Amino acid sequence: MLSYRLRRTLSGLRQLAAATVVSFLLLYAASGDVARNLMGESATREQVDQKAAQLGVDQPVWTQFADWLGGAFQGDLGRSWFTGQEVTEAIGIRFPVTLSLIVGTTVLTALLSAVLGVWAGTRRGGADRFVQVLSVLGVALPGFVVALVLVTQFAIRLEWFPATGYTPVEVSFTGWLKSITLPVVALTFGGMVFVTQQLRGAVIDTLRQDWVRTLRTRGLSSRRILFVHVLRSAAGPAVSVLGLHFIGLVGGAVIIEQVFTLPGLGQYTIGATASGDLPVVMGIVLLTAVVVFAANLATDLAVGWLNPKARRS
Amino acid sequence: MTAPSAAAETAARPGLGTRLLRNPLAAGSSLVLALVALAVVLAPWIAPFGPNEGDIADAHQSASGSHWLGTNAIGGDIYSNLLHAGRYSLTGAALTLAVASVLGITAGLLAGYFRGWFENAATAVIGLLLALPGMIVLLAARAAFGPSLWTSMTIVGILAAPAYFWVVHASVSAVRREPYIDAARVSGLSDPRIIRRHVLAAVRGPIFIQTAAVAGAAIGVQAGLEFIGLGDPNMVTWGTMLNDGFKDLYAHPMLMIWPSLMVSTVCVAFTLLGIGLRDTTEGAAAPRTRRRKRPTPSPTAARTADRDGALLSVRGLRIGYPQPDGTVTEVVRGVDLDIARGQVHGLVGESGSGKTQTAFAVLGVLPEPGHITGGSVLFDGTELADAHERTYAPLRGLRIAYVPQEPMSNLDPAFTIGYQLAEPLRRRMGMSRAQARTRALELLDRVGIADPEGTLRRYPHEISGGMAQRVLIAAAVACDPDLLIADEPTTALDVTVQAEVLDLLRDLRAERGMGVLLVTHNLGVVADLCDHVSVMRAGEIVESAPAARLFDAPQHAYTRELLAAVVDDEGPARPPLSTPNEPVPREAAE
Numbered sequence: 034m035l036s037y038r039l040r041r042t043l044s045g046l047r048q049l050a051a052a053t054v055v056s057f058l059l060l061y062a063a064s065g066d067v068a069r070n071l072m073g074e075s076a077t078r079e080q081v082d083q084k085a086a087q088l089g090v091d092q093p094v095w096t097q098f099a100d101w102l103g104g105a106f107q108g109d110l111g112r113s114w115f116t117g118q119e120v121t122e123a124i125g126i127r128f129p130v131t132l133s134l135i136v137g138t139t140v141l142t143a144l145l146s147a148v149l150g151v152w153a154g155t156r157r158g159g160a161d162r163f164v165q166v167l168s169v170l171g172v173a174l175p176g177f178v179v180a181l182v183l184v185t186q187f188a189i190r191l192e193w194f195p196a197t198g199y200t201p202v203e204v205s206f207t208g209w210l211k212s213i214t215l216p217v218v219a220l221t222f223g224g225m226v227f228v229t230q231q232l233r234g235a236v237i238d239t240l241r242q243d244w245v246r247t248l249r250t251r252g253l254s255s256r257r258i259l260f261v262h263v264l265r266s267a268a269g270p271a272v273s274v275l276g277l278h279f280i281g282l283v284g285g286a287v288i289i290e291q292v293f294t295l296p297g298l299g300q301y302t303i304g305a306t307a308s309g310d311l312p313v314v315m316g317i318v319l320l321t322a323v324v325v326f327a328a329n330l331a332t333d334l335a336v337g338w339l340n341p342k343a344r345r346s
Numbered sequence: 347m348t349a350p351s352a353a354a355e356t357a358a359r360p361g362l363g364t365r366l367l368r369n370p371l372a373a374g375s376s377l378v379l380a381l382v383a384l385a386v387v388l389a390p391w392i393a394p395f396g397p398n399e400g401d402i403a404d405a406h407q408s409a410s411g412s413h414w415l416g417t418n419a420i421g422g423d424i425y426s427n428l429l430h431a432g433r434y435s436l437t438g439a440a441l442t443l444a445v446a447s448v449l450g451i452t453a454g455l456l457a458g459y460f461r462g463w464f465e466n467a468a469t470a471v472i473g474l475l476l477a478l479p480g481m482i483v484l485l486a487a488r489a490a491f492g493p494s495l496w497t498s499m500t501i502v503g504i505l506a507a508p509a510y511f512w513v514v515h516a517s518v519s520a521v522r523r524e525p526y527i528d529a530a531r532v533s534g535l536s537d538p539r540i541i542r543r544h545v546l547a548a549v550r551g552p553i554f555i556q557t558a559a560v561a562g563a564a565i566g567v568q569a570g571l572e573f574i575g576l577g578d579p580n581m582v583t584w585g586t587m588l589n590d591g592f593k594d595l596y597a598h599p600m601l602m603i604w605p606s607l608m609v610s611t612v613c614v615a616f617t618l619l620g621i622g623l624r625d626t627t628e629g630a631a632a633p634r635t636r637r638r639k640r641p642t643p644s645p646t647a648a649r650t651a652d653r654d655g656a657l658l659s660v661r662g663l664r665i666g667y668p669q670p671d672g673t674v675t676e677v678v679r680g681v682d683l684d685i686a687r688g689q690v691h692g693l694v695g696e697s698g699s700g701k702t703q704t705a706f707a708v709l710g711v712l713p714e715p716g717h718i719t720g721g722s723v724l725f726d727g728t729e730l731a732d733a734h735e736r737t738y739a740p741l742r743g744l745r746i747a748y749v750p751q752e753p754m755s756n757l758d759p760a761f762t763i764g765y766q767l768a769e770p771l772r773r774r775m776g777m778s779r780a781q782a783r784t785r786a787l788e789l790l791d792r793v794g795i796a797d798p799e800g801t802l803r804r805y806p807h808e809i810s811g812g813m814a815q816r817v818l819i820a821a822a823v824a825c826d827p828d829l830l831i832a833d834e835p836t837t838a839l840d841v842t843v844q845a846e847v848l849d850l851l852r853d854l855r856a857e858r859g860m861g862v863l864l865v866t867h868n869l870g871v872v873a874d875l876c877d878h879v880s881v882m883r884a885g886e887i888v889e890s891a892p893a894a895r896l897f898d899a900p901q902h903a904y905t906r907e908l909l910a911a912v913v914d915d916e917g918p919a920r921p922p923l924s925t926p927n928e929p930v931p932r933e934a935a936e
Binding site for chain 1: 473474477478479480481482483485486487488489490559562566569570573574575576588592595596599602606609610613614616617618621706709711713735738739741742743744746747748750752755756757758759760761769770773774805807818821825
């Protein structure tokens with residue numbers, strides 16, 4: 034068990050490192066002459082060089098990366114080249130918004146897929162068809178279309194939820210819940226499908242296992258067999274898909290943040306990347322990579338807990 | 347993966363296109379996509395207005411004869427714009443598809459077929475692609491190369507390549523192990539030829555399905571990117587139309603609705619096409635799920651007199667499986683059985699004779715859609731034929747217990763042996779955790795497991811087949827049942843373990859006075875253990891007699907055949923008949 038955790042952690046760290054290096058190189062290639070952009074066309078050569086030296090962009094790319102990395106290890110992600118704001122502070126303001134969306138969506142997705150997947154897998158028939166229709170719509174309708182339908186119906190017509198904006202959870206819990214409900218529903222609608230289908234298939238397969246019959250002969254109730262035994266075996270693959278879905282949301286929430294004008298990382302990322310604000314973007318890349326790493330690790334551990342056999346491979 | 351067999355099927359039935367057209371889902375969605383593509387290609391000729399044509403005086407008109415879908419903020423004709431914009435949207439999606447498929451399929455084929463260093467390298471690169479933050483890569487590329495639709499869609503293609511890679515890699519790896527690939531190699535076919543002729547045929551189906559999915563996603567992603575303002579400002583696409591429309595959503599919702607509808611239609615069509623393709627290539631029709639109205643079995647009340655005193659009394663039992671054509675195939679046709687307390691009743695016969703089905707019927711666990719079509723199963727006065735689960739509730743696991751055939755597949759792989767032994771003790775017999783544990787230890791010790799403490803903590807994959815069979819017997823006798831139904835309890839074990847398990851059953855019968863229905867095809871086991879024997883063949887009992895009499899003076903020709911086979915085989919421990927369906931003894935640790 035220990036070596037299993039260790040191996041998964043190491044492979045995750047490798048990916049984290051690779052993603053960071055590649056992103057840095059990409060951004061470096063994309064950033065162009067930052068100092069000149071910052072100082073404007075009218076600045077003298079000396080002024081531009083001085084600015085470049087101040088930012089450290091006159092150094093070779095590896096030195097720059099080493100500097101950034103050294104800082105990152107001490108929790109210092111530098112300052113924005115354009116606003117001078119501390120990157121950790123800027124991200125710290127916006128991350129809770131995005132995190133609320135991602136976690137909310139993952140929780141809702143897990144709940145709904147568990148219900149729908151088990152329902153379709155055990156009842157088949159009408160339940161199956163209902164889930165299939167929902168799946169087609171979920172896969173096919175782009176998230177922003179769903180979001181727009183939700184906004185027009187539930188925010189504008191019925192006025193149950195705000196159409197835009199975000200209320201921090203520490204200001205008002207119900208306000209926070211209301212402000213993330215529609216975006217979370219919109220995000221869930223698209224991703225739920227894959228988890229549900231995976232779980233439905235796994236439930237059907239698991240119900241055919243010999244040991245399910247044997248458990249029945251021991252007189253255990255159908256409910257107990259389904260929710261304790263079958264669901265545990267069937268949940269493994271669905272949890273893996275849920276993990277992938279979570280990771281997809283880290284980048285995929287951008288569009289939904291835009292529709293609901295939520296002050297999350299999405300808009301900030303677009304702006305920073307477009308202007309070539311390397312420290313800010315690298316901060317976001319690092320945060321994203323760490324979140325992905327943590328999500329992968331959590332998924333692996335969950336799958337390992339669900340399926341003892343997986344711990345060995 | 348079922349891909350190879352599906353592909354073999356595909357190869358055997360030529361004309362994927364023909365079959366596709368017969369699938370309503372695939373045909374319908376293909377038609378929609380073809381119409382959209384045609385309209386878009388013909389846009390310069392059929393669109394009433396040019397792409398950038400518009401008179402500001404005509405701004406925000408509603409639908410009319412000259413402007414079918416109305417006009418936008420600068421007086422442009424929405425209908426014409428949709429057609430013109432489609433050119434870039436569809437070409438962009440096609441570019442993504444081309445990049446993703448060429449990279450993903452090539453890498454998947456080579457990695458799956460040649461393995462070795464290329465596979466490792468490809469897997470590492472794919473892992474990296476998945477770990478990269480896609481949005482940031484797209485944004486960085488946009489900053490580096492300028493806002494170009496083609497650059498963005500190429501990058502989306504690269505990021506989507508893993509979708510193809512995994513599917514192709516998995517299929518090819520599976521095909522690679524098929525004997526016909528080795529045969530092709532031995533017969534001197536070159537690698538490129540094998541890949542083209544055999545391997546590609548196998549992965550064709552999954553590739554088509556993936557293509558439909560990636561195409562839909564590409565349209566969606568492209569529209570999404572442009573919608574949030576990351577489009578190419580010089581190009582009108584569905585996404586940029588969405589972006590324009592969003593700015594004025596509340597005043598002029600139609601500006602947003604038309605391009606949304608267009609994007610959604612194309613995405614839905616691609617998704618449905620994918621489902622249609624999957625059904626066609628896998629030959630998987632939607633499962634029939636109507637709930638059958640079961641014919642009520644008619645318990646034959648006759649001969650109750652001689653059923654008195656029997657623990658289990660089966661009369662005229664019939665078991666049927668409904669077929670897709672509406673008929674019912676009967677696998678058991680009028681079986682009579684009586685088991686007294688403390689009696690071991692052997693049910694012998696070759697595989698497929700209906701022994702196991704009879705056992706399942708008594709336990710009420712016939713696999714769907716099988717069910718009892720007639721007869722009576724009386725357990726200590728309770729009628730069980732097609733009984734409700736409620737009828738079984740006080741019986742299963744308390745008075746009737748079951749030892750299954752295959753030890754390794756009959757333990758839940760996710761729970762420890764200890765949990766699985768204790769669960770019925772706690773749930774059914776109301777023991778506390780500590781009581782259940784003590785009892786479980788006793789049981790494991792009783793069935794001859796050397797290290798009960800250690801075994802409790804182990805998972806099923808960590809013990810051997812012989813131990814698993816003992817655990818299953820322990821679980822079955824845990825509740826001190828009146829009737830034990832043991833289905834080939836020794837078949838999967840090697841000979842020495844077989845003898846020990848039989849001894850164990852004999853002892854338990856003596857200790858607890860339980861009746862045993864012993865299902866087996868092994869006459870040696872019968873001779874060893876049974877008081878009474880019923881011989882089953884093709885769903886019927888052909889002979890039933892006390893064991894001694896059956897062995898001394900078999901009445902039925904089939905029984906004599908069975909016995910002769912044992913004599914020829916010079917040893918009662920071997921199975922008397924060659925049974926192709928007999929489970930092969932498995933290695934414990936696989």
